[in-house]
Amino acid sequence: MAPRADKPTITVADVARRAGTSTAVVSYVMNDGPRAVAAATRERVLAAAAELGYRPNRIARALRSRTTGVVGLILADSPNPYFGDLARHVERALDERDRLVLIGNAGYSAERQRRLVDRFLAAQVDALVIVSADGGEDVTPQAEAAGVPIVYVHHGPDGGRAPLVEADNRHAAQEAVAHLRGHGHARIAFLSGPHDAGPVDRRRAAWQALAGDDPDALLLRCAYNRADADALIRRLVADDTVPRALITATDEQAIGILSGAWACGLAVPDELALISLDGTPESAHTAPALTVTRQPLRAMAEHAVELVFDPAFHAPAAQAPLVVRRSCGC
Amino acid sequence: MAPRADKPTITVADVARRAGTSTAVVSYVMNDGPRAVAAATRERVLAAAAELGYRPNRIARALRSRTTGVVGLILADSPNPYFGDLARHVERALDERDRLVLIGNAGYSAERQRRLVDRFLAAQVDALVIVSADGGEDVTPQAEAAGVPIVYVHHGPDGGRAPLVEADNRHAAQEAVAHLRGHGHARIAFLSGPHDAGPVDRRRAAWQALAGDDPDALLLRCAYNRADADALIRRLVADDTVPRALITATDEQAIGILSGAWACGLAVPDELALISLDGTPESAHTAPALTVTRQPLRAMAEHAVELVFDPAFHAPAAQAPLVVRRSCGC
């Protein structure tokens, strides 16, 4: 690290000396401490602290009190705007509670995730929030061994003991199906992820329950990125098997569909009605704008943070509101 | 914070006892410390540490050694993908150097920025990286008072002493103009930000120098968000003053233009050729895909991190390569 100029540090002792008291009193004043301090003394301490520009050293405080005021936030995939947005909301919720946020990107690697958890625990984080894409490895044992509460958001490991916060994905899929039916579509396709697992699979299952006679023929799959969805729709156009109505699990996929469709001259929504079960900010500014069931990221983030502070907290899964824009045909 | 189960902490003392040595020796072993340790002893210590599952407490280490291995990263506006991407690259570069990252979002508020800096300094960060949108308030004095190195990325405060890392924005604008000229456009409009300042203004100035006879008539302005750019292009369509070629300062603006143009039936690139001087990942998947001069975020992030570790480091501004896609008319 860069050689830092060795500024003389102002400590409690300096403040105490200047205020003519002991370090204990200074500490009591700074924290509205466990003991009362006479008003006059409190004033002297505050004045001394201000004059000296005293700033308590959180590291020292953390060592003694065994709590750092820092929460570790691990993202499965930070480039993905969905996770990025979720992370932002978690960060905001923690900031409101005066907690600092240590951030790390696991990049879909179980090994990197484990390494981050290790380093965060060594840094004595007060809690861990894991925004997971595929569940990954369950790091609950590590966290438990360190006595650190842990919460998964969006997706948790199979059979994990740690609490998991996710949206009401069944309801979201049902709403999307109902809306497209309202547009007169009987056969509604669904673009899921590559595997049957997690929140997206709950969306898929809810769709399938309503899909009618031939769900298998209408179930599409691709990775959660634009390029693959783009390629998929081009292939469907080439094969002339484009459905009239499609629900995508994520915006990334919907945007890939949009860009592939545009390139092939396939008109959305006239030839293909589209709803995404996601709703990132970007979905409002695609061409055409996407109709979505917006994932309640803020509510999820707040729920997760609530859980971090109070493991007993309980609230129903937040609902994803239908946001009607253009891509559905409205 | 949640009441953490009080797991018995394993300390150096435990390891020392088990290995039959002193805490000093354990420390020497763990850090390939300042003194040598006999091979046999080293083995015993390592074995004891492994058996007990010892993990050094970074907080204690930080208190003593006055270096935390944590760098503070402050974003002017984390929802903005440009800043988000930049942040990701900074984070990755720091991770490669085994540093942890404390993240904070100032949300364009000078007061929030100051507060974050204060809290990060209290947390004893080893350095600060500030990804700034508008320069904001110069927090260099605060950082200097604490002896903490600081680097601005993208945009720095006017006349600030702290080093600033930005791309070669002049060159980017020149390339965009040249490319559109190659498509036969003589009059090329420029969509800048609301004010003349920072990197975007350097892009604007470079464009203006090449814009020919009537730059004022071709200079447009709007905020760096989709909604405003969307509204702007609709207004131009209504007034029938749409230029034939346009360079936008950012992707956010370009995407807003795209969505507004689509809504008005204005064809891009046929009726409006578009280049954005930005190049977020999203620009590849708009309809049509955006031609951009891609900001060298990774190089900038690495440059910034290099500077954090070695204030004397110097490298030329990284160049923004022209990425030809559809929106320019190619």
Next chain:
DNA sequence: GGGGCCTATCTAACCGATTAGATGCGAGAA
């Protein structure tokens, strides 16, 4: 007047790791 009880404050142990200085021991030199 003395005992009891507050209140305000001080003293010092403590958190866990780092590291300078002291110690002990064996090998080689004089």
Next chain:
DNA sequence: TTCTCGCATCTAATCGGTTAGATAGGCCCC
């Protein structure tokens, strides 16, 4: 044999706050 090194280790101070326990003074009541 004695002295000098050098190596391996141990002891204990230190980083900066926090807080339990000790102390001192003042007030009230019997």
